[in-house]
Amino acid sequence: PRSLALAQYGDMDVSVLxxxxxxxxxxQTALVSAARMDEIVAKLRAAVADGRQxxxxxxxxxxxxxxxxxxxxxxxKRLRAALGDGVVGLVHGQMPVAEKDAAMARFVSGDTRVLxxxxxxxxxxxxxxxxxxxxxxxxxxxxxxxxxxxxxVGRGAAASTCLLIYQPPLSENGRKRLEILRETxxxxxxxxxxxxxxxxxxxxxxxxxxxxxxxxxxxxxxxxLMAVAQSDARKLLHDDPDLQTPRGQAxxxxxxxxxxxxxxxxxxxx
Numbered sequence: 001p002r003s004l005a006l007a008q009y010g011d012m013d014v015s016v017l018x019x020x021x022x023x024x025x026x027x028q029t030a031l032v033s034a035a036r037m038d039e040i041v042a043k044l045r046a047a048v049a050d051g052r053q054x055x056x057x058x059x060x061x062x063x064x065x066x067x068x069x070x071x072x073x074x075x076x077k078r079l080r081a082a083l084g085d086g087v088v089g090l091v092h093g094q095m096p097v098a099e100k101d102a103a104m105a106r107f108v109s110g111d112t113r114v115l116x117x118x119x120x121x122x123x124x125x126x127x128x129x130x131x132x133x134x135x136x137x138x139x140x141x142x143x144x145x146x147x148x149x150x151x152x153v154g155r156g157a158a159a160s161t162c163l164l165i166y167q168p169p170l171s172e173n174g175r176k177r178l179e180i181l182r183e184t185x186x187x188x189x190x191x192x193x194x195x196x197x198x199x200x201x202x203x204x205x206x207x208x209x210x211x212x213x214x215x216x217x218x219x220x221x222x223x224x225l226m227a228v229a230q231s232d233a234r235k236l237l238h239d240d241p242d243l244q245t246p247r248g249q250a251x252x253x254x255x256x257x258x259x260x261x262x263x264x265x266x267x268x269x270x
Contacts, residue, residue: 018188023155024154024155025154025155025156025157025158025159025160026154026160026185027133027150027153027154027160027161027162027185028159028160028161028162029150029161029162029163029164029181029182029185030161030162030163030164030182031138031164031166031178031179031182032163032164032165032166033165033166033167033168034136034137034165034166034167034168035168037165040134040163040165041079041082041083044056044079044083044114044132044134045082045083047132048083048087048113048114052113052129052131052132052158053107053110053113053114053115053127053129053130053131053132054113054114054115054130054131054132054133054134055114055115055117055121055130055132055133055134055149055152055153056075056079056114056115056116056117056134056136057117057118057119057121057133057134057135057136057149058070058071058072058075058116058117058118058136058137059118059119059136059137059140059141060072060118061073061092061093061094061118062074069137069140069167070136070137072090072092072116072117072118073090073092075116075136076088076090076116079114079116083113083114086111086112087112087113087114088112088113088114088115088116089103089104089106089107089112089114089115089116090103090115090116090117091103091104091107091115091116091117091118091120091121092117092118092120093118093120100120103115104125107127107130108127110129115130119141119145119149121149121152122145122148122149122152123148125152126152126155127152127155128155128156128157129156129158130152130153130155130156131153131154131156131158131159131160131161132153132160132161132162132163133149133150133152133153133160133161133162133163134163134165135149135150135162135163135164135165136165137165137166137167138164138165138166138178139166139167139170139171139174139175139177139178142177142194143177143180143181143190143191143193143194144190144191144194146164146177146178146181147181147185147187147190149162150162150181150185162181164178164181164182166178173197176193176197177197180193236248236251
C-alpha cells in the first residue's frame with residue numbers, strides 16, 4: 001500500500017505486467033478447515049503415491065508458547081510419520097545454508113515428494129513437478145504472501161491445487177482474505193482488495209496501513225482522477241515553477257486552505 005501511494009504521488013515509476021509467463025496453468029484454490037486434517041493428509045498420501053509433489057507451508061519454524069500455530073518442524077515430524085521416511089523434506093530460514101540447499105536439491109530431483117517449509121519458498125523456487133500447495137494457518141498470512149506462495153505451483157503440465165488450511169473460527173477480515181484468493185488469481189484484483197482492507201498508509205509518516213488523512217481524494221476509488229491531477233500539477237510546475245500566474249496563485253491559496261503548505265515544508269526538510 002505504501003508503494004502504491006508513492007506511485008500515485010509520482011515519486012515512483014510503475015511498470016504494469018498483466019500477463020502470466022507462457023505455459024502457466026490456472027491453480028484451483030480451496031478453503032479447508034484444520035479440523036479435517038486427517039482427511040487432508042490422506043488425500044496428500046494418495047497424491048504422493050500418484051507421483052505428485054507438494055509444498056506444505058507453516059507460519060512458524062518452531063512451536064511457540066505464545067502463538068497457537070503449527071510449526072514447520074512439528075508438521076515435518078507428523079507428516080514423516082504418516083507418509084514414511086525419505087518422503088518428506090524440511091526447509092526453513094534457521095537451517096544452515098548447506099543443509100537447506102541439500103533439502104531443496106532433494107525436492108527438485110524428486111527424491112522427496114513433500115517439502116515442509118516456512119515462507120522461505122515464497123520467491124525464487126521453481127519445481128514444475130510440484131502441483132500441490134498446502135498453506136497451514138492461511139488466515140495468518142497476508143494476501144500478497146498467499147498469492148506468492150500459490151505461485152510456486154501451476155508451473156508444470158499437471159493440474160495444480162492450492163489448499164488454504166485455516167483454523168476456525170475465522171474473523172471477518174480473515175475470511176474475506178481467503179475468499180478473495182479462492183475467487184481470483186489476478187494479482188491486480190488481489191492488491192486492490194488488499195488496499196481496500198488495509199488502507200494506503202502514510203506517504204509522509206511511518207504508518208504502513210490505515211487510511212491516509214486526505215480531505216478530498218480517495219486513492220482506492222479515484223486512481224484515474226489522481227493520475228490526471230498528478231499530470232496537471234507537473235504541467236503547472238513546469239510552466240510556472242514559482243506559482244506566480246493567476247492559476248499558480250490559486251494553487252497556492254488551495255494548498256493553504258487544505259494546510260498542505262505545511263506538508264510541502266516537511267518534504268523539503270526530508
